[in-house]
Amino acid sequence: MPFTIVADRVSFAWPDGTRVLDELDAAFPAGRTGLIGVNGTGKSTLLKIIAGELAPRSGSVTVSGEVGYLPQNVPLVATRTVSDLLEISGKRAALHAIESGDVAEEHFATIGDDWDVEERARAELDRLGLARVGLDRTVGTLSGGETVMVALAAQLLKRPEVLLLDEPTNNLDLDARERLCAAVSAWPGVLVVVSHDRALLELVDQIAELRDGGVRFYGGNLTAYEEQVAAEREAALRTVRTAEGEVRRQQRELVEARVRIDRNVRAGKKAAANNRAPKIVANGLKRKAQVTAGKQRTLHQEKLEEARERLTEAEQAVREEAEIRIELPGTEVPAGRTVLALPLDPPPAAPAGSAAVPEPDDQDAPEESVVPLERLIIRGPERIALLGPNGSGKTTLLKRIVEHGAHVPVRYLPQRLDLLDDTLSIVDNVRAVAPSASVNEVRARLARFLFRGERAGQLVGTLSGGERFRATLAALLSAEPPPQLLLLDEPTNNLDLASVRRLAEALSAYRGALIVASHDLPFLETLGITRWLRQDRERGLTEA
Structure with missing residues (x-):
């Protein structure tokens, strides 16, 4: 190949x-x-x-x-x-110049x-x-x-x-x-x-x-990979169980050997005392018995250590992925308390004589689902999923909530994860939003996000996308005062599958109000969503 x-x-x-x-x-x-x-x-x-x-x-x-x-x-x-992003602006400019009558040679060379x-x-x-x-x-x-x-x-x-x-x-x-x-x-x-x-x-x-x-x-593909990994893990676990059994057997044999050796030594001492053999002969037999006993103890001890080494190797072959442990703030929003009351702009009026054309995935939506909201009101620990196609304004709406302000402390996790200072370490970034926390407290929190030891001192600018997400989330959840309204914009971006599962578990246990903008429907369905909203270019914000 x-x-x-x-x-x-x-x-x-x-x-x-x-x-x-x-x-x-x-x-x-x-x-x-x-x-x-x-x-x-x-x-x-x-x-x-x-x-x-x-x-x-x-x-x-x-x-x-x-x-x-x-x-x-x-x-x-x-x-x-867009032309710049496509890297065609130079060729377009040359093409337009030629079309307008400029036939300079460099234009033809560019195209x-x-x-x-x-x-x-x-x-x-x-x-x-x-x-x-x-x-x-x-x-x-x-x-x-x-x-x-x-x-x-x-x-x-x-x-x-x-x-x-x-x-x-x-x-x-x-x-x-x-x-x-x-x-x-x-x-x-x-x-x-x-x-x-x-x-x-x-x-x-x-x-x-x-x-x-x-x-x-x-x-x-991924399914075939997961099947192979599952088979490998099961085989590794069987090897671990076999190795554990061998360790237990060697431990029993070592104990039995020690009992047998001690019994033989005592019998030898008793025989020597009754035998009245010359002292030099008796001492020789004693030393020989002691050497033999020592060799047998050493032999059984070596077998036990070898069995333990095989067990360690077998355990290391078993896949155990490190996963983040997210502990969200323990703040709870009482039911019925107003968390947010945001006036919404009316959707743009359709041109005279025209009919609104629904989005392709909205054509079968019930009529009541397309009535735009005049105000976004959140009461109590509501859990809101914010849906909508790219470019419909979901991120703009979340930023507007931050700018408008809520009735409770609010924190926002943006798509581009640009909240942290790339020139500072992870520890220093978290301390900047949690000034009352000691360095040891911050390091303990970061350890739950898999930043342990020297890794907590790593510069943010050197982090991968998934690591930056974990560092940003750690800072977000350590902020003072703790957030009672969380705004998350595409939070599963850059996360491995294990971290997505951990994030879902943590958000499910959160007792504050929550708005999550995401296209990941399986992830949203694990969060216990109580309201589904849809942001649309033409209709604005509607109940989905």
Whole structure:
């Protein structure tokens, strides 16, 4: 099987000395590969090294063909245009200049053979559900999901031989996820995708797991991987049980040997006393008995230690993933207490003589579900799910709640996780929002989010997406005063599957008011949602 990406003894560490990869060897075959692993194992770093965004401290990476790379967080400059993000502004300018009569040679050189660049760009945007996004629209007016899809369109336009995608489903609504999955299924070249999205990982040809400093490949999609891992874990547990039984047997044999040796020694002493043999002969027999007893004790002790070593090896082979332990503030909002009363802008009026056209996924909605709300009122510990397509204004609504203020302490977790200072350590960031907490108290809290020991002192700017989420959530929940209203914008982005489960468990136990904007319906259904709201471009906010 030809390998298209080969990493040879690749090592990487951040400037502060934090080691991410240590002499990693990996060879990625042709086809679609899902790269998985718990947060912080170096998945995003490895993609950046393959893409040439980072240089390894040692080792090398060889790639067969041109590389396209979609990062986890698309760099945003609000004044840039969609055309800039697609990297076609230069060719468009040259094309328009020629069309207006300027036939300078540099314009033809800029365009090359790409005379249909605008048509191809428009076709890619349309295919990804961005039909109404103009090429001259500024990035600052796009939603997070729209920005991701435009950035994906930019990579598809390049037609690279190797495509690298890092958490591409972040911030995408259901329609956009389906379009992304269709693009991945139709991709003719080599693809490596880092993701926690189950639907996307079901489309790959193999799973590559980054674990314990190495990469291991499993044939098939995510389901096949999970079946293989479950079988391996069961086999490992059987080995542990066998090793435990061997340890118990060796412990019994050691005790029995000691009893037998002690009995023989006592019998020998008694025989020597009754035998009246010469003293020199008696002492010789005594020493011989003691040596024999010592050898037998040593032999049984060595067998026991060997059994214990086999047990340790067997236990280490069993997969036990570290999971975050989220403890949300113990504040409770009494039932009936007004938490928020936010006046809402009326939806835009339809042009005279026109009829409102419902969104495709709203055509079968009951009539009462499309009546816009005039005010958003939250009372007591309500748990609200905020739905809506990309660009409908969900993030804008959450930010407006923060700006308007609530009747209780409120905290907001944004999509882009830009609340922390990249130049400070995790500890210092948390202490900035919890000044009354001691360093030891802060470190104890961070340990629950898997930042233990020296890792708590790591600079935020060196964290992976999943690690940054954990650090941001730790700061959010440690803030003073504790929040009684939590606003979470796409909280499952960048999280591994175990952390998503832990987050759901913690939010289920939270007794304050909660608004969660998410496209992850299985996650929302675990939270005990009491109200479902939908933000729509034309209708505004409605009861779903």
